[in-house]
Amino acid sequence: MLGALLKQVVNGLEEMPEEIAQAYEEHKNVIDGQGPQLTDIVKMLQTTTSRKPTFICIDALDECAARYRVKLLRSLNEVLQRSPGTRVFVTGRPHIQAEVEKRLSGRVTTICITPKRLDIISYIHARLDEDTMPDAMDSGLKAEILEKIPQDISEMYVEATTPEKVPQVMC
Numbered sequence: 001m002l003g004a005l006l007k008q009v010v011n012g013l014e015e016m017p018e019e020i021a022q023a024y025e026e027h028k029n030v031i032d033g034q035g036p037q038l039t040d041i042v043k044m045l046q047t048t049t050s051r052k053p054t055f056i057c058i059d060a061l062d063e064c065a066a067r068y069r070v071k072l073l074r075s076l077n078e079v080l081q082r083s084p085g086t087r088v089f090v091t092g093r094p095h096i097q098a099e100v101e102k103r104l105s106g107r108v109t110t111i112c113i114t115p116k117r118l119d120i121i122s123y124i125h126a127r128l129d130e131d132t133m134p135d136a137m138d139s140g141l142k143a144e145i146l147e148k149i150p151q152d153i154s155e156m157y158v159e160a161t162t163p164e165k166v167p168q169v170m171c
């Protein structure tokens with residue numbers, strides 16, 4: 001993920017930094033084309049993001065496996081420490097909120113987003129109306145879908161890094 005992020009950041013630059021071009025050349029000649037290690041990618045991200053304001057957006061962080069999420073957040077924190085003009089925007093479900101706050105050294109603002117039940121029901125109705133095989137579903141199943149899904153929808157939250165510590169908006 002960080003490698004893909006680095007690629008996106010570099011593509012946004014007018015000129016590729018020399019150290020990144022050099023690292024690319026070094027890894028191109030390695031047997032099996034093994035890419036740079038995580039520490040190298042983090043250093044390259046620090047280099048590129050420190051040159052101009054950068055916004056990193058990561059959606060649905062809660063869907064990232066926990067062991068990778070820890071490495072990702074730790075790496076992003078390293079980038080933020082050396083790149084004061086960089087901001088990170090993360091979305092995810094509440095169960096990872098404390099982890100994000102901890103790993104990004106408390107430099108976050110939290111905004112909770114809770115979907116409205118009627119909006120969810122309207123969306124489900126619209127999707128069911130688009131069903132290409134409407135006869136495959138009886139009225140009982142449709143009623144169950146319209147009852148169960150709105151009950152199970154959980155709130156989401158958004159975290160954004162800030163230039164200085166800002167009081168949190170709690171869920």
